[in-house]
Amino acid sequence: MKSWIIALILCIMAAGLAADIYLIQAVITDPEEHPVSKVVVSDGSKTVFSNEKGYFSINTSADSLTFHRLGFQEKKLSVKDVGKKVILTPEPVVLPRITVSDVAWNIVSPPPDRISLPINPDRHYYSAGEIITSTPMVHSNDVQLPGETQNISILGNLARHSLIILDGVPLNPDGNSYDLSLLDANNIESVEIIKNNVSVYGGSSAIGGMVMITTKKGLKQTGKEFSLNTELGSFGYAQNSLSFTLNQPSNIFRINLSNLSTDNDFRYKVPEWWSPDSTAIRSNNAKHQNSIAASYTHLIRNSNFSLQTEYLSFMRQLPGTVNFTEVYKNAYLSGWANRNRLDFNIPLFNGKLGTLIWLNLDETTYDNTKAPLPVYLSNYRQSLLNSGIHGSYGQNAPLTPLLSMNYSLSAEAGYNGYQNNNLLNSANNLDFFSRFANSILKTELKLDKGEFIWSNSGALRYDLTEREDEFTWRLESSFQHLGYIETILGATLGTSFALPSPYDLYWKGDSQALGNPDLKSEHSRGWQIWMSNQWNKFYIKSAFHKNDIENLIQWRQIQMWGNVWKPLNIGKARIQNIEIEAEWKPWEWLNLSTAALFTKAKDISTQNEDTAPFLMYTPDKNYSIKMELNWAKLKFWSDYRYTGKQYTTPDNLNKPLPGYSLLDLGLTYNLFVQGWKLSPFFTVRNVLNKQYEVYAYVPQPGVAFYGGISLQVSNP
Incomplete structure (x- = not known):
């Protein structure tokens, strides 16, 4: 059987490599000989963009190329007719492409x-x-x-x-x-x-x-769209969602509603040392969730204004670990979250000015007062508030025909609030509020000679907080060579920080744990380097990452009127990764890809790297193999993943959790009936029915089946 599979793979590779390959290099202009940049050049499976001088280069085995850019008529040419120059005809823009304000x-x-x-x-x-x-x-x-x-x-x-x-x-x-x-x-x-x-x-x-x-805000063309999805599956799972989008030349409206309900009571295998050859049911595990999201966008020439809001409510039963089921039985977490954003972008002085205003509200209630064994009784309500305003301005400034400088400035200010009301003992209530502000400067020098692009950039940021100020920076460089084999080399070097959470600082909810208001921020410095190559329809990339973290916050048991757990800045870690990925698309209907990550994460707080223990719950390796079949109506995908061993104690003395592999399969069939698109779909997760753990005494589900149908109709 294995020999047949190997022979089939070799035949597919031979067929893909046997195709004629063309190197197409040309300049794209308008009828007045002005170069046209950012044109999408595609052969159906591969896409490149023209640069500021209108130049592009693509390796292809296809018969034709398609040229597309907003504001110009789309053009399709045989690869033999492309020549050294492609002329695009201007076309009035009816609806600008929606842009999203980011940082x-x-x-x-x-x-x-x-x-x-x-x-x-x-x-x-x-x-x-x-x-x-x-x-x-x-x-x-x-x-x-x-x-x-x-x-x-x-x-x-x-x-x-x-x-x-x-x-x-x-x-x-x-x-x-x-x-x-x-x-x-x-x-x-x-x-x-x-x-x-x-x-x-x-x-x-x-x-x-x-x-x-980035959330959905509308269609890329005028019209209306309505979609309805419903799905049922294993462990009492049911989900329904509905969305409606209205796109007009200057106004875009979208609303999305979703409902999820599931029992999640699955059968798992009990550890051999506990009870050989027996199983149990993971009960008290139901989940319910409802959400609504709406967005409105107004477009005026090159400017846009957008308003978004989302509201979500949920209830989750929390069964705890399987060795303490009676301690956490009937425990649950309920709450809601509301996120609101207002942003607008306008052109200004040959640049772009953006403003973003937001308000996020969250509230959760935890209740563990009805357990048969009332060992860890707890009942508290948490409230979070985060609001702020962000302003930014960026500009691209050509210095010479080949050299350009990009720069951007931004500033931000806001307010954070955290409350924890202990409903059993109000003396343990927490009330934490803080203000923050920051500013960012980034500059980039880009040399574009057509055959290659060399970019170097640097960014600085200064954060003002009520506890301590933070200064971070990042250097970036990339070199891209366009030709028969497209190669990209890149590297970054930078610093980061992480603030201690309000829980780490002020927790006083029980006698076993106590917060530490003297905690400092965690700091890190790291670098990475990568190289990628694109040849015809084959892509491969490799990268190396290294990160050193200091002042790592770790909870340790100390003597303070008895044993008490308290967070301390005593940790230091070093994390190194080797990353490899590859993709091959021999035909338009077949896509094969694989990726792997090898990780060495060490706790070097008290020992050198060679003898230091590994960080807990960090797999030493992860890799995946994927396949997608995309025919006109039938779509099939498979996803195989392997996760390596993980240690469960800081000293690594306990036996690590073994690695595990998972295989998921999915199938979708698209039907078109009187303007409706009907898409029944079916998914099988953990096809091999693997029994595994990613945390000690927290079992994972076996094989699960899901199926549903999606209905969609669009009206120009």
Whole structure:
């Protein structure tokens, strides 16, 4: 059987490599011989862009190329007819492309290491976490079921060192990790990731990197669209969502509603030493969630104004670890979240001026007062408030025909509030409020000679907080060579910080734990280097990352009128990664990809790197193998992932959790009936029915089946 599979792979590779390959190099101009930049040049499977001089270069085995740019008529030419010059005819713009205000660097010079995660429109994602963890460089140790908490780790760093940004607004600048299950996956337009020390762009909590999520705001052309999705699955799962979009030449409106309900009571295998050859049911695990999101965008020439709001309510039963089921039985967490954003962008002095105003409100209530064994009785209500205003200005200034300078300035000010009301003992209430402000300067020099592009940039940021001020910086460089083999070399060097959370500073909710108001911010310095090559329809990239973290906050047991757990700045860690990824698309209907991340994360607080223990719950390796089949109506995907071993104690003396592999499969079929697009879909998760753990005494579900249908109609 294996020999047949190997023979089939070799045949596919031979067929792909046997195709004729052309190197097309030309200049794109308008009828008056002016160069046209940022033209999308595509052969159907590969896309490149023309530079400021109108020059482009592409390796292709296709028969034709398509040229597209807003404001010009689309053009399609045979590769043999392209020649040395392509002339595009201007065309009036009816509806400008929607632009989204982000942080200052995004105006003129995005970081060279920014990557965009693919979101398959024919695949149903159960959470935002599933989208983001589709790459091995991002990992989650949470239960992989709808409605469950979803925290992520970038490049083996702590979850609280991964900054989440939603439409330009940081969601966890307070030193905590962010639960991605609070975001509706159906409302996500795109996801981008920047790795390794990016506090200069996002502020606190960006030691490992940051994830930038952009929500849906409308269509790319005028018209109306209505969609309805419904899905049922294993463990009592049911989800429904509805969205409506209205696009007019100057006004865009969108609303999205979603409802999720699931029991999540699954059967798992009991550890052999506990009870051999037996199983149990993970009960008291129900999840319910409702959300509504609305956005309005107004377009005036080259300016836009956007208003967005989201409201989400949820209830989650929390069963605790399986060795303490009676201690946490009937425990639950309920709450709501409301996020509001107002942004507008206008052209000013050959540049772009942007303003973003936001208000985020969260409230949760935890109740563990009805457990049969009342060991850890607890009942408290938490409230979070985060508001602010961000202003930015960016400009591209040509210095010579080949050399240009981009610069951007931004400033931000806001207010954070945190309250924890202990409903059993009001003497333990917490009340924490703080103001913040920061400013950012970024400059970039870009040399574009057509055959190659060399870019060097630097960014500085200064943060004012009520506890301590922070200064961070980042240097970036990239070299891109266009030709038969397109090569990109890049590197970054920078610093970051993470503020201690209000929980770490002031917690006093029980006699076993006590906060530490003398905590300092965590600091890091790291670098990365990468190289990528694109040849015809084959892409490969490798990278090395290194990050040193100081003042790492760790909870340790100390003697203070008995044993008490207290957070201290005693930790120091070193995290190193080797990252490899490859993609091959021999035909338009077939896409094969693989990626791997090898991590060495050491706690070097008291020992040198050679003898130091590994950080807890950090896999030593992650890799994935994916396949997508995209025919006209039928879509099929498979996703195989392997996660390596993880240690569960700081000293690594306990046996680590073994590695595990998962295989997910999905199928979608598109039907078109009288203007309606009907898409039944079916998904099988953990096809191999693996029994595994990512935390001690926290089992994971076995095989699960999901199926549903999506209805969509569009009216120009």
